[in-house]
Amino acid sequence: MAAPIASASASGAAVPLVEMTDIDKSFPGVRALAKARFELLPGEVHALMGENGAGKSTLMKILSGVYTRDAGTVLLNGQPVEITSPRQAQDLGVGIIHQELALMRDLTAAQNIFIGREPRRFGILDERQLNRDAAAIFASMNLKLEPTVRVETLTIAKQQMVEIAKALSYRSRVLIMDEPTAALNDAEIAELFAIINRLKAEGVGIVYISHKMDEIKRISDRVTIMRDGEYVGTVPGADTPIETIISMMVGRTLSSDTLVIPNTADAPIALEVKNLNRGREIRDVSFSVRKGEILGFAGLMGAGRTEVARAIFGADRREGGDIWVHSKRVGISSPKDAVEAGIGYLSEDRKHFGLATGLDVRNNIALASLDRFTGPGGVLDEAGMQKEAVGYIRQLAIKTPSDTQEARLLSGGNQQKVVIAKWLLRDCDILIFDEPTRGIDVGAKSEIYKLLNALAAEGKAIIVISSELPEVLRLSHRIAVMCEGRLTGILPGGASQEEIMRLATLRQSSVVESATQRKTA
Amino acid sequence: MTDTAAPAAKSGPRISGAFHRLLAFSGLIALVVAFSLASPNFLQTQNILAILQATSVNGVLAIAATLVIITGGIDLSVGTLMTFCAVVAGVILTYWGLPLPLGIIGAVLAGTASGLVSGTIIAKLKVPPFIATLGMMLILKGLSLVISGTKPIYFNDTPGFNQIALGSAVGSVFPAVPLPNGVLVLFAVAVVAAFVLSKTALGRYTFALGSNEEAVRLSGVNIDRWKIAVYAVTGAICGVAGLLIASRLNSAQPALGQGYELDAIAAVVIGGTSLSGGRGTVVGTLIGALIISVLANGLRILSVPQEWQTVVTGTIIILAVYADILRRRAL
Numbered sequence: 001m002a003a004p005i006a007s008a009s010a011s012g013a014a015v016p017l018v019e020m021t022d023i024d025k026s027f028p029g030v031r032a033l034a035k036a037r038f039e040l041l042p043g044e045v046h047a048l049m050g051e052n053g054a055g056k057s058t059l060m061k062i063l064s065g066v067y068t069r070d071a072g073t074v075l076l077n078g079q080p081v082e083i084t085s086p087r088q089a090q091d092l093g094v095g096i097i098h099q100e101l102a103l104m105r106d107l108t109a110a111q112n113i114f115i116g117r118e119p120r121r122f123g124i125l126d127e128r129q130l131n132r133d134a135a136a137i138f139a140s141m142n143l144k145l146e147p148t149v150r151v152e153t154l155t156i157a158k159q160q161m162v163e164i165a166k167a168l169s170y171r172s173r174v175l176i177m178d179e180p181t182a183a184l185n186d187a188e189i190a191e192l193f194a195i196i197n198r199l200k201a202e203g204v205g206i207v208y209i210s211h212k213m214d215e216i217k218r219i220s221d222r223v224t225i226m227r228d229g230e231y232v233g234t235v236p237g238a239d240t241p242i243e244t245i246i247s248m249m250v251g252r253t254l255s256s257d258t259l260v261i262p263n264t265a266d267a268p269i270a271l272e273v274k275n276l277n278r279g280r281e282i283r284d285v286s287f288s289v290r291k292g293e294i295l296g297f298a299g300l301m302g303a304g305r306t307e308v309a310r311a312i313f314g315a316d317r318r319e320g321g322d323i324w325v326h327s328k329r330v331g332i333s334s335p336k337d338a339v340e341a342g343i344g345y346l347s348e349d350r351k352h353f354g355l356a357t358g359l360d361v362r363n364n365i366a367l368a369s370l371d372r373f374t375g376p377g378g379v380l381d382e383a384g385m386q387k388e389a390v391g392y393i394r395q396l397a398i399k400t401p402s403d404t405q406e407a408r409l410l411s412g413g414n415q416q417k418v419v420i421a422k423w424l425l426r427d428c429d430i431l432i433f434d435e436p437t438r439g440i441d442v443g444a445k446s447e448i449y450k451l452l453n454a455l456a457a458e459g460k461a462i463i464v465i466s467s468e469l470p471e472v473l474r475l476s477h478r479i480a481v482m483c484e485g486r487l488t489g490i491l492p493g494g495a496s497q498e499e500i501m502r503l504a505t506l507r508q509s510s511v512v513e514s515a516t517q518r519k520t521a
Numbered sequence: 522m523t524d525t526a527a528p529a530a531k532s533g534p535r536i537s538g539a540f541h542r543l544l545a546f547s548g549l550i551a552l553v554v555a556f557s558l559a560s561p562n563f564l565q566t567q568n569i570l571a572i573l574q575a576t577s578v579n580g581v582l583a584i585a586a587t588l589v590i591i592t593g594g595i596d597l598s599v600g601t602l603m604t605f606c607a608v609v610a611g612v613i614l615t616y617w618g619l620p621l622p623l624g625i626i627g628a629v630l631a632g633t634a635s636g637l638v639s640g641t642i643i644a645k646l647k648v649p650p651f652i653a654t655l656g657m658m659l660i661l662k663g664l665s666l667v668i669s670g671t672k673p674i675y676f677n678d679t680p681g682f683n684q685i686a687l688g689s690a691v692g693s694v695f696p697a698v699p700l701p702n703g704v705l706v707l708f709a710v711a712v713v714a715a716f717v718l719s720k721t722a723l724g725r726y727t728f729a730l731g732s733n734e735e736a737v738r739l740s741g742v743n744i745d746r747w748k749i750a751v752y753a754v755t756g757a758i759c760g761v762a763g764l765l766i767a768s769r770l771n772s773a774q775p776a777l778g779q780g781y782e783l784d785a786i787a788a789v790v791i792g793g794t795s796l797s798g799g800r801g802t803v804v805g806t807l808i809g810a811l812i813i814s815v816l817a818n819g820l821r822i823l824s825v826p827q828e829w830q831t832v833v834t835g836t837i838i839i840l841a842v843y844a845d846i847l848r849r850r851a852l
Contacts, residue, residue, distance in 0.1 A: 066739070102739045104732035106799035107725075115729055117744040124720045166740075285588025 001082040005449050014042050015078045017174050018094075023072035025058055025229075031257045032058045033229045035072075040174060040205040045196060047208045047216045047237060050226035050249055051441030056147055056209050059226070063207075064096040065089035075221025078176075087116070095167025096176040103151045103159055108131035110134035110147035113166040115327060137165045141195055142433065157188035158276060164195060173197065181215060182438070185301035211441070212468070213242045224247055228256045245406040252445050261477045261493045262457070267291040268325065270461035271343070271430045273312060276321035281307040283485040285321070289430070289461040296476025296493075297465040297503045302483040305465045309432045313345040314338045325430065344423030346416070347386050362389040362403040364418050368426040396451060413437075418453065432463040433457065437471060448476060469497050522541035543850060544844055545792055545808045552812065556819035563822055570701065572818045577686065577703035578603075578766045582781055584714045585758035587806045590789050591718070592648035592751050593731035593798025597758050598639060598657035600781030604774070605661040606632045606763030607852040611674030611773035613640020614682065621681055628767075629760035635661060640749030669775040677770050685768035699742070702764050707807075710761055715803040717754070727751050731798025787834065788813055792839040814836065 025033040033055045040046050048056045061067045063074065065083040074081055076092055083089050089096075103112050109129045111118075119129040126410070134147035143161055151159055160180060167175055194207060194220060209218055216223060220237035225248040232248050233518040272288040281304045289295045297305045313320040314332040323330055323341075330341045356364055366373055366385040373381040389403040396417045400410055407418055414488050421496060423431055433452070435444045452475060456462050466472050472479055479491045481503035488503040557564040582599050589596045635657065642653040676682040685702060692699030707736040718724035726747040730735045738744050744805040767773045792809030794801025813834060820830045 085741065086739050090741055096739075098739065102733065102736035104729045104736055105797070106728055106732040111725065111729075115725070115737060115740045118725060120721055120722070125725060266555060 007325045008390060009148075016041050016075070016496045017077060018207075019073075019075040020059065020063065020157065021073050023059060023062060025055075025062060025067060026070055026331055031229055032060075033069075035231065036226065036229060036387035037231045038224055039234075042173070042203040042205055043200050044222065045200060045237075047207055047210065047223040048226065049210075049223055049245060050232075051214065051443055054226040054249070055229040056226055058179060058207065059208060059288075060096065060178065063174075064176060065091070065239045070378060075483070083288055090170045090495060092173070093171060093173040094176070095170055095172030095174065096178070098178055098179060098399060098479055103162060106150065106272075108148050108155070109145060109162045109165075111418075112151055112162055113137065113169050115118075116497070117239045119279060127351045133169070134165070137169055140159040141168070141196075155188075155201050156183040157185075157191070160184070161190065161195070162169070167183075168199075172204065174205050174207070175511060178209045179211070180208070181210065181212065183301075183394060184291065188301075189215070213245070213331070216245070217242070224368045227251055228424075249441075255494045264290045264293040264477065267293065267459075270325070271463075272313075272324040272327075273308075274321075274322045274324070274382060276311055277319045278307060278311055279319065281485050282311060282318070285482075285485075287485045287490060289463060291337055291459045291461055292390045292456050294456050294462045294464060294475050296472040296479045297463060297482065298469060298472045298479055298500050299482035301467065303504065304485040305482050306434055307485075308482070309345060309434050309463065312338070313343060313432065315345070324512075329446045339426060339428065342429075343432065344368075344426065344428035345425070345432045345434070346419050347434050355419055356407065358406065359399070360406055360417055361393070361400050361410070362386055363401075365392055365425055368422050388425055389421075392425065396421055397447070411444065412440045412449060416444075416448060417438065417451070422457075424455075428463045429459070430463075432465070434465045436464060437466070437469065446469075469500060472500070523688075525815070532822040535590070538617045540693050545805060545812065545841065548810050549808055549815065549842075551634060552815050552819065553847045555721040556815070556822065559573075560822045563819060566698075568818065568822075570699065572814050573704045573707075574701045574769075576770070576810050576814040577701070577707040578762055579739065579781070579788060579813065580707045580807060581710050581758060581762040581765060582807045583792075583810045584627070584803055585755045585762065585800055586782070586785045587720070587792075587794055588714065588727060588755050588758075589650070589692065589788050590726050590786070590794050590796060591798060591801040592748060593734065594638065594643065594748075594752075595654060595796070596752065596755055597651065597654040597782050598635070598661055599755070599785055600783075601658050601661040601665065601778040601840075602632060602635050602756060602759040603762040603766060603781060604778030605665045606760040607767035608665045608669045608674065608775050609620055610670055610764060610767055611676065615674050615676060619680065620670050621679055624679070625685075625764060629757050631751050632756040632758070632763065634756070636753040637749060639756070640752030643752065644745035644748040649696065658779070658782070665775040665778070665798075669773065671775060673775065674773040676767065676773075683768050683771045686765045687769060706765060708759065711803050711807055714758070717804060723747065723750055723754070728799060731795075731800070733799075735827025763771075765809060779839050784813060787838050791824075792840055793841075793845060795845070 012270070016039050020036070020038045023033050023036040036050070036059050036213070038059060050056050058067065063083065064294065065086045065088050068084055073084065076094070080093060083092065088109045090424065096458050104115065105117070108512060110133070114130055119133065120124045131147040132471070138145045141161070141164070143165070143478070145158060145161065151162060152239060154162065173321060184192060184205045208216070210216060213299065216237060222234055223237050223245060224234045225232040225242065225245060227249060233513055235245065235248075245254070260312050265288040269288045270291045274303070276282050276285040285308055287295070297308070299305050308315065310316045311321075312323060312332070314334045314337050323332055325341045325343070330337070332338045335345070354369060359367070362385050366389065370380065373385050375381050386403055392398070393400060398410075398417045398421070399414050407415060424493070436452070437448055437457060452462060452464065464472065473494070477493045479493065479495055479500060480487055481489050481491065481500055485505050493500060553564070563567060568754035582603060585599050586596055608632040610624040610628040613619050613627045614621065639654055641659050642648050643650050685706070688702045689699045690705065692704055718727060726737065730744060730748060730751075734744060766777070789806050790796065790809070791800070791812055792802070792805030792807070794805060810812065816833060816837065817830055820833065
């Protein structure tokens with residue numbers, strides 16, 4: 001095999017916790033895995049990488065008993081096993097932290113951890129024992145959390161800790177984490193990594209699935225790369241250049257196209273926001289975007305970037321502030337007003353807010369412009385809709401068998417394009433993208449970037465909110481940085497990461513405090 | 522330092538949940554006060570007992586419905602199942618002439634069996650609860666007519682039968698408080714149901730299923746089995762309701778029953794149980810059932826026509842759910 005193979009040097013002699021070889025799995029019409037393989041050593045963080053659809057999640061679902069394999073062998077501690085249910089996987093010491101947190105929001109933390117294994121006395125639940133056991137696990141994780149607190153009231157990060165506690169309560173030796181940091185801020189990520197390191201030291205093997213390169217470099221001992229359901233190779237985490245990993249993922253070398261900042265200084269201002277306010281989330285935010293310009297919004301989680309976008313779009317009420325579109329003051333009090341003013345918003349949560357997943361591509365594209373296709377008697381002009389939809393499918397290179405394909409069947413990147421098409425058809429010339437590439441694989445990302453550049457070149461005014469600094473840096477002609485609801489500065493494109501982080505953490509005393517040890521008075 | 526292991530009773534939303542019950546409870550008190558001021562006939566022992574008696578059947582049915590609604594499901598068959606169980610008791614006691622305990626057991630078993638069927642259709646065949654129990658509602662309605670021969674079955678040969686609801690064990694000890702047995706049955710069902718919900722694994726899974734069914738499944742729990750069990754318990758409680766209504770009427774009326782499920786669901790909703798599942802209490806449901814009976818009774822005493830009573834009940838349902846939405850928004 002030509003692919004490079006690395007082994008964790010420290011524990012080269014140890015029996016692997018997990019050895020999966022020649023795993024095949026097919027779903028109706030799709031071959032998800034073909035001779036896939038994976039190895040996990042004790043005390044190792046092993047990252048699993050690949051584009052969406054590469055088969056990472058399927059492989060891990062086989063290991064955790066959600067799916068059963070069609071062919072191949074799975075060894076746990078050198079012993080062949082058949083894992084047929086999540087319960088059995090747990091009993092064998094394989095725990096999984098799902099990407100979509102699988103917690104029962106109405107139950108307490110302790111009740112969640114021991115669901116299915118509640119301690120009982122005389123057939124009656126022993127709540128006190130339950131809370132004691134949960135508290136013991138939290139203590140072992142060095143986690144300050146009340147066992148009786150309802151999960152609903154916890155932050156995403158804390159909920160994740162509850163999931164980890166749940167996995168640990170099964171005495172898991174193998175812990176699978178699927179995109180664990182997707183919703184965490186930097187301080188919370190540091191907390192998570194501290195727990196991962198503690199688990200490592202105890203000999204737990206961790207499978208780490210993530211799209212974030214910097215995390216992979218920081219935390220993983222080895223990286224296994226998959227493509228199209230097949231094993232590509234395994235490389236050491238720290239010493240392998242990111243470009244190598246990416247080229248293994250996509251099967252080609254990505255041209256890292258450089259940022260070109262067009263001169264938009266004389267272009268007319270498309271959108272101007274003055275003194276936007278909303279409680280503690282948005283404090284006195286003012287900025288403007290010119291035609292043909294991409295304005296990036298950087299900041300830590302909770303800095304108020306999404307809140308600003310939603311307030312401009314009329315999705316949330318604003319308490320103060322004026323919005324000017326093409327030098328005309330507009331009163332926006334609902335998304336309908338915003339759309340009529342030519343503002344389109346692409347939310348970070350496509351499935352919930354952007355896309356009607358049950359409808360086909362054609363109807364999704366036409367969704368915001370149905371009035372245009374409504375003929376006499378309220379009958380929809382299907383032919384007209386089809387013509388427009390097909391046009392946008394071609395223009396944006398949306399990969400779909402036809403315009404009547406259900407939108408939920410498209411990949412994340414193509415779903416994103418469908419939403420873009422929807423706003424373009426609606427004649428929106430101010431587009432706000434909130435985390436446009438979240439959950440989208442590397443190849444599709446660069447396509448979205450190209451598309452955004454093309455839209456700007458056509459004269460659209462574009463706002464891009466992103467939590468990934470490299471993304472902001474690659475796209476933005478100017479970079480607005482927010483912190484705790486305030487706009488702390490607007491930097492020119494190509495600014496340094498350090499400069500952005502400085503503005504993003506300005507006056508953020510609380511984060512600094514919790515990152516270092518908290519001092520109690 | 523606070524000890525993390527110490528179970529603390531306080532947590533935000535739980536207080537808010539209690540707040541909704543408090544709201545429903547204050548609504549009930551406000552209604553009682555208003556009707557007492559409006560009419561001297563309202564706050565009489567006789568009338569209060571009548572209200573409680575009138576609540577017993579709907580209250581028991583509403584508790585039955587509460588369980589499935591907390592799982593995120595619904596049971597539209599509770600009304601006709603109640604009638605079916607009453608008819609089964611009638612067949613056992615009157616047609617076959619068997620002793621009273623067998624009639625009681627038969628009615629409860631019939632309810633359990635029907636619940637097992639509904640639960641199996643929902644859990645195993647994956648038919649949505651609304652459709653499955655809509656079908657069961659019609660099936661049971663038809664079966665009641667079939668096995669009764671489409672005519673009422675009277676319990677004149679079983680002298681003790683009407684004592685189930687109408688007798689008064691309390692009154693025979695304390696003549697001043699002739700609390701009907703039907704009300705005792707309601708309270709007993711409420712206590713048992715509350716215990717099951719808060720203290721048993723069945724109760725825990727009831728909430729867990731309504732909260733995040735997929736998560737329960739991924740936790741290695743056999744969700745089908747527990748879901749079926751919840752519907753079976755609901756069915757068994759409907760059997761109790763069937764005995765209560767048959768005892769009160771001293772007959773099993775096969776044509777009765779449809780429409781009762783809506784009153785039951787209304788009581789559940791007014792009591793703060795979420796139709797999307799995951800949260801709810803028996804106490805809330807009891808309060809909800811009482812609000813409906815107090816309204817009906819009070820409006821009747823004030824000579825408000827029946828048709829307007831229905832309008833008021835409908836309005837209360839919407840207001841109750843709106844109050845819940847306001848609470849969540851404030852969360």
